[in-house]
Amino acid sequence: MGTINSALSIVSQALDANQQALNVVANNVANANTPGYTVEAPNWQENQPVSIGGVSVGQGVTETGATSQRDRVLESRLDQQQQLAASSGSRLTALNTLQALFTPDSGSSSSNAGDIGSDITSFFDSFSQLEANPANNAERQSVLSAASTLAGDISNAAASLNSQSAALGQEASGVTSQVNSLTSAIAQLNQQIMTTSPNGDAGTLEDQRQQDISQLSKLIGINQIITENNGLAITTTSGQLLLSEGTSYQLTTGTVNGTTSFFLNNSNITSQLAAGGGSLGGTLTALGQDIPGALNSLDQLAYSISTSVNAQNNAGTDLNGVSGSAANPLYIFNQPAAVAGSAATMSVVMTDPNQIAAASTAEGSGGSSNATVMAALANQSIVNGQTPINYYSNFVTSLGATVSSAQTENTAQNASVTQLQTQNNALSGVNLNDEASAMTAYERSYQAASQVFTMLDSIMASALNLGDTTAVT
Amino acid sequence: MRVDPFYVTNLVGSLDQAQTSEQQLSSELSSGVSINSLSQNPVGAGENVLLLNQIQQDDSFTQSANQVTGQLQVADSALGSVVTELTSAISLATSANNGTMNSSDVKSIATQISGILDEVQSLANTSYQGQYIFSGSQTSTSPFTTSTGTSPAVTSYNGDENVNYLESPNGQKIQLNVPGNQIFLGSGSNSVFGALNSLVADYASGTVNTAQAVTDTGALSTALNYVSQQRVTIDNSITQTTAASDAVTNVQTQLTTAQTNLMQADIPTISTQLSLAETQQTALEDVIAQLNSTSNDLFSKLH
Numbered sequence: 025m026g027t028i029n030s031a032l033s034i035v036s037q038a039l040d041a042n043q044q045a046l047n048v049v050a051n052n053v054a055n056a057n058t059p060g061y062t063v064e065a066p067n068w069q070e071n072q073p074v075s076i077g078g079v080s081v082g083q084g085v086t087e088t089g090a091t092s093q094r095d096r097v098l099e100s101r102l103d104q105q106q107q108l109a110a111s112s113g114s115r116l117t118a119l120n121t122l123q124a125l126f127t128p129d130s131g132s133s134s135s136n137a138g139d140i141g142s143d144i145t146s147f148f149d150s151f152s153q154l155e156a157n158p159a160n161n162a163e164r165q166s167v168l169s170a171a172s173t174l175a176g177d178i179s180n181a182a183a184s185l186n187s188q189s190a191a192l193g194q195e196a197s198g199v200t201s202q203v204n205s206l207t208s209a210i211a212q213l214n215q216q217i218m219t220t221s222p223n224g225d226a227g228t229l230e231d232q233r234q235q236d237i238s239q240l241s242k243l244i245g246i247n248q249i250i251t252e253n254n255g256l257a258i259t260t261t262s263g264q265l266l267l268s269e270g271t272s273y274q275l276t277t278g279t280v281n282g283t284t285s286f287f288l289n290n291s292n293i294t295s296q297l298a299a300g301g302g303s304l305g306g307t308l309t310a311l312g313q314d315i316p317g318a319l320n321s322l323d324q325l326a327y328s329i330s331t332s333v334n335a336q337n338n339a340g341t342d343l344n345g346v347s348g349s350a351a352n353p354l355y356i357f358n359q360p361a362a363v364a365g366s367a368a369t370m371s372v373v374m375t376d377p378n379q380i381a382a383a384s385t386a387e388g389s390g391g392s393s394n395a396t397v398m399a400a401l402a403n404q405s406i407v408n409g410q411t412p413i414n415y416y417s418n419f420v421t422s423l424g425a426t427v428s429s430a431q432t433e434n435t436a437q438n439a440s441v442t443q444l445q446t447q448n449n450a451l452s453g454v455n456l457n458d459e460a461s462a463m464t465a466y467e468r469s470y471q472a473a474s475q476v477f478t479m480l481d482s483i484m485a486s487a488l489n490l491g492d493t494t495a496v497t
Numbered sequence: 498m499r500v501d502p503f504y505v506t507n508l509v510g511s512l513d514q515a516q517t518s519e520q521q522l523s524s525e526l527s528s529g530v531s532i533n534s535l536s537q538n539p540v541g542a543g544e545n546v547l548l549l550n551q552i553q554q555d556d557s558f559t560q561s562a563n564q565v566t567g568q569l570q571v572a573d574s575a576l577g578s579v580v581t582e583l584t585s586a587i588s589l590a591t592s593a594n595n596g597t598m599n600s601s602d603v604k605s606i607a608t609q610i611s612g613i614l615d616e617v618q619s620l621a622n623t624s625y626q627g628q629y630i631f632s633g634s635q636t637s638t639s640p641f642t643t644s645t646g647t648s649p650a651v652t653s654y655n656g657d658e659n660v661n662y663l664e665s666p667n668g669q670k671i672q673l674n675v676p677g678n679q680i681f682l683g684s685g686s687n688s689v690f691g692a693l694n695s696l697v698a699d700y701a702s703g704t705v706n707t708a709q710a711v712t713d714t715g716a717l718s719t720a721l722n723y724v725s726q727q728r729v730t731i732d733n734s735i736t737q738t739t740a741a742s743d744a745v746t747n748v749q750t751q752l753t754t755a756q757t758n759l760m761q762a763d764i765p766t767i768s769t770q771l772s773l774a775e776t777q778q779t780a781l782e783d784v785i786a787q788l789n790s791t792s793n794d795l796f797s798k799l800h
Contacts, residue, residue, distance in 0.1 A: 123535045124534070128534070131760060141546040141550065142553065145549065150557075152561060153557055160626060383634055387657070388634035388637075388659065390634045390635060390636025391633075392634075393659075399664065402554075421542060422539070425536075425539040428539055446501040446504075447501075450501045453503055454502060457502075460795035460799060
């Protein structure tokens with residue numbers, strides 16, 4: 025049989041429990057805007073009933089702490105998607121800088137400056153004008169000036185690509201220190217979590233760990249493996265161990281063959297990181313694939329134009345009646361030794377316009393048939409089986425298509441991140457309206473319990489006075 | 498059902514997007530160019546390179562054609578003067594050949610024809626912008642010199658046989674010069690200088706070997722016809738240049754239209770898009786302001 029005393033005990037426990045629940049609400053509201061905070065819900069537990077004389081009597085409620093509302097699967101999906109989005113995002117940024125070097129020429133005369141396509145055309149056109157008037161000094165001078173413009177614009181573009189590459193290399197190295205500080209923070213949190221709550225959710229600690237993992241996901245591609253006692257191991261996407269429970273391994277950088285490389289436990293994992301994701305993955309893709317690709321196209325263009333034009337000029341006779349020879353070559357451009365690096369070193373070495381060999385060797389200095397052949401190089405497949413202008417046009421189209429597809433990819437991935445973020449926020453974010461309603465409920469419940477307490481108090485007083493209402497109040 | 502309590506963040510993301518698109522549209526409007534970066538239209542950007550290449554080529558050919566026409570006209574007018582000179586030489590020779598002149602008159606004819614010879618030689622040595630136009634590719638060498646050591650005197654050619662051509666963008670080759678020996682030193686009776694030198698020799702002594710002089714006069718007529726024929730080549734080149742230049746200008750106009758259509762921003766469409774983006778931005782701002790106001794919170798309803 026229940027007693028007034030036991031009822032008082034039940035009620036005081038209920039007061040405690042409601043107070044604790046209000047505490048949880050207060051904590052939720054306080055952390056409503058804390059990054060990485062996961063909303064907590066109070067745990068209510070019915071006390072074990074006692075059986076007195078065959079009658080089961082309830083013993084009230086206990087609040088056993090709060091549980092974070094989290095979905096590990098959702099969180100790890102979000103992390104993965106963030107790795108992809110960060111990767112395509114940083115690659116896109118690099119590509120946008122890259123494509124700005126090749127802004128389309130609108131066709132107005134003011135926009136021609138710096139446009140390699142226009143430069144190629146002007147250069148070969150200067151030979152067709154020379155062919156009409158081979159001995160004219162102004163026409164010869166304009167061939168050299170068109171050649172300088174072409175060489176200048178190609179070598180400037182190559183220099184810009186090289187400096188972009190250097191800047192990205194530095195940016196990538198900078199990421200390692202962030203990665204290292206995050207992995208060691210996660211390792212420390214792992215240790216605390218494994219000690220304090222090996223079997224359940226570690227609440228705030230786990231929020232911090234998840235926040236760090238999410239930061240790490242924006243930087244590099246990772247895999248998460250849950251270990252025993254609520255610990256965690258993290259590897260790169262391709263499986264190199266970054267941290268295992270309480271131990272983290274440092275990522276280091278160095279330079280191999282002039283490119284920034286990344287090492288983990290003394291093995292070079294640069295290519296794995298490039299394919300892995302995260303902003304580092306995107307930067308490394310731009311660094312290892314997009315920029316070298318563009319640079320190689322420019323090299324090919326510079327090499328082919330320089331060597332073909334030089335060879336043809338050397339095969340003719342200049343205005344002084346001198347024919348080109350192996351010993352004293354009549355070269356317009358700096359003759360490149362190999363394709364690689366041709367764009368950066370492209371320059372005009374000829375200083376005397378009279379050395380342009382407009383005439384063929386069979387002609388007098390006033391002949392123009394060699395100028396005709398040089399002008400016709402514009403329409404010959406001298407660059408990788410294509411005419412120079414077609415090659416440049418294809419280069420521009422394929423670069424544009426690469427940027428455009430990176431854009432589309434990034435937009436889709438960001439949309440997916442947003443969607444997952446929304447799902448995760450719906451579960452783990454602090455909804456102030458929910459908290460307001462929970463608070464009202466607990467407050468009411470507290471008020472009810474205190475009313476019951478007051479009632480029990482007066483019942484107890486009545487019992488003690490045995491009908492005499494004045495003795496005890 | 499649970500909802501994302503941070504939905505305003507997503508709305509701000511949409512607001513950013515609306516502003517980005519406004520920025521892009523404004524830059525298209527202000528530059529008047531529809532393709533501001535390669536990724537906007539990769540194929541269009543590539544096509545633009547090729548179109549500009551053709552347009553510039555055409556433009557450059559038109560300039561060359563103008564210049565070439567000038568040179569060809571100088572050659573043509575020189576040959577025109579040669580024809581006039583030769584015509585007067587023939588009439589002088591014809592009057593000397595009719596046997597009515599005395600010795601001093603014949604000598605004077607010889608002197609006059611010799612003057613014509615000098616005049617023709619100087620015309621054959623015509624230069625354009627410092628370059629001899631009748632010396633083949635040896636444009637720095639004066640093409641004709643006369644050595645008077647023999648009788649008749651001999652005019653020799655110091656140029657070569659090379660012909661320069663101008664190639665039009667569609668591959669048409671236009672002849673820019675006719676080597677001087679082909680015009681003035683044709684084989685047999687086609688040689689202008691041969692005939693003139695012979696006539697000077699015929700009349701120099703004052704006594705005329707009529708048969709020889711008539712033959713030489715005949716040769717000069719033949720040579721005159723031959724010069725006229727060679728002049729046709731030059732005239733043809735002028736016609737061809739003009740025609741090619743006109744054709745190229747037509748093509749260039751079409752290409753420029755195509756290039757403009759490709760690159761020019763479509764103002765009405767962009768303006769409409771810009772206005773839509775602005776409306777969206779205003780709407781989003783209103784929604785965000787509304788949602789952020791404190792009265793939209795359950796806490797504000799509690800007492």
